[in-house]
Amino acid sequence: MQEFEIVIVGAGPAGLSAGMYVARQNVSCLVISKDLGGQMNLIPKLENYPGTIMSSGQILAKTLETQYLSFKGEIVYDTVEKIDESEDGFKIKTTRSEYKAKAIVLAPGKVPNMLGVENESEYFNKGIHYCTKCDAPFYQGRITASVGVGSYLVESGLLLSRMASKMYLILKGSKLAGDKDLVTTLENNKNIEIITQSSVKSISGNSTLQQITLVDSSGSEKVLDVDALFIELGSKINLDYVKHLVKINTKGEIEIESGGMTSHPAIFAAGDATTIPYKQIIVACGDGSNAGLSAFNYLEKLKGKPGIRADWKKQIGGQVFHY
Numbered sequence: 001m002q003e004f005e006i007v008i009v010g011a012g013p014a015g016l017s018a019g020m021y022v023a024r025q026n027v028s029c030l031v032i033s034k035d036l037g038g039q040m041n042l043i044p045k046l047e048n049y050p051g052t053i054m055s056s057g058q059i060l061a062k063t064l065e066t067q068y069l070s071f072k073g074e075i076v077y078d079t080v081e082k083i084d085e086s087e088d089g090f091k092i093k094t095t096r097s098e099y100k101a102k103a104i105v106l107a108p109g110k111v112p113n114m115l116g117v118e119n120e121s122e123y124f125n126k127g128i129h130y131c132t133k134c135d136a137p138f139y140q141g142r143i144t145a146s147v148g149v150g151s152y153l154v155e156s157g158l159l160l161s162r163m164a165s166k167m168y169l170i171l172k173g174s175k176l177a178g179d180k181d182l183v184t185t186l187e188n189n190k191n192i193e194i195i196t197q198s199s200v201k202s203i204s205g206n207s208t209l210q211q212i213t214l215v216d217s218s219g220s221e222k223v224l225d226v227d228a229l230f231i232e233l234g235s236k237i238n239l240d241y242v243k244h245l246v247k248i249n250t251k252g253e254i255e256i257e258s259g260g261m262t263s264h265p266a267i268f269a270a271g272d273a274t275t276i277p278y279k280q281i282i283v284a285c286g287d288g289s290n291a292g293l294s295a296f297n298y299l300e301k302l303k304g305k306p307g308i309r310a311d312w313k314k315q316i317g318g319q320v321f322h323y
Contacts, residue, residue, distance in 0.1 A: 002100070006029045006105060007104055008032070008107060014107035019292065020292070039110070039131075049282060057281075090266070102302070108273050117201070145229045161191055201214060270291040
C-alpha cells in the first residue's frame, strides 16, 4: 500500500491547484481522479479566466496537470470508493488500489444532470449547454431556450434574456418558482416566451442544434427553431465515500470554513463540491490553493512547526526570489 502525506481527490481546477501548492512544499502528494479536468471539459471556449485568451477548458486542464507534475506530484486516474480513518491518518480505497495519507483534500467537483433525450451528448457544446453563466455570452442576438427547475431556470432566463434576441423558458409546472421579483421581471420581459406544463421530447439539427420538439401535458407537440438549449436541472455531487467523515449540507455540498477547513481537522475541501457561492474556475483555483496550504500547515503542526502563511519564495542556486 503506497503512502503519501496528502491525498487529493479530484483533478479539476480545485484539485490540481491544491496539488501544486502542496507539491511545491516538497510534500509527497497524490491526486486521484476518474478524469482530467472535470467540468472544465464542458468549456469549448474559455473567455473569463484571467491571463488566458483563446483557450478552452481542456487546454487549461492539461496545463494545470503539467504544472502540478512539474513539482513532482503524482497523479492516478481511478475512482475513490471509500475513505476511512486509520491509526496514523486515512486509508483510501479505490477501484484498483489502496493508499494511505495523513491528510485529505476533497475537490471532486460536480456533474450536471442531463435531460435524458436521445442525441443529447451528440449536440454537447454544439447547441446543448449545461452552464448558462459560462456559455450565454456566445449567443448574443440568437434564439435560445432554457429548460430546468426552480431558481436554476429563473437565473438562466435572466442571463439569456440579456443576450438572446428571443428565448423560450420551458417548465413542467404551471408557474415559475423562485424569487418573486425576479419571476415578475421574466414575465414582463418582451423577448421571453414562457412555455408551461411542457417538456423537451426530442432535439435535432445537422452539425449543430437547430430544433427542439416540446410535448405538453395534453400530449400536443410543438417544434421550436433554436440556436441553443440550456439545461439547468441542477447537478449531483458524489460524496458517498466520505460522508461519514465530514459535514454535508442539505444540498449535498461539503460545509467549509476559511482555508477550506471541514468538520474534520485533517480533511480540507475546495471547489464546486463545497458551499462556496460562486461555482467558477478561478474561484475553484483560489480555494484549491487555500485548501492545499491548509493541509500542508496541518502536517507542519503535527510536527510541531508553525506552518506558512504564503507561498511566494523560491530559491534558485544561492539567490532567493520573492513573487
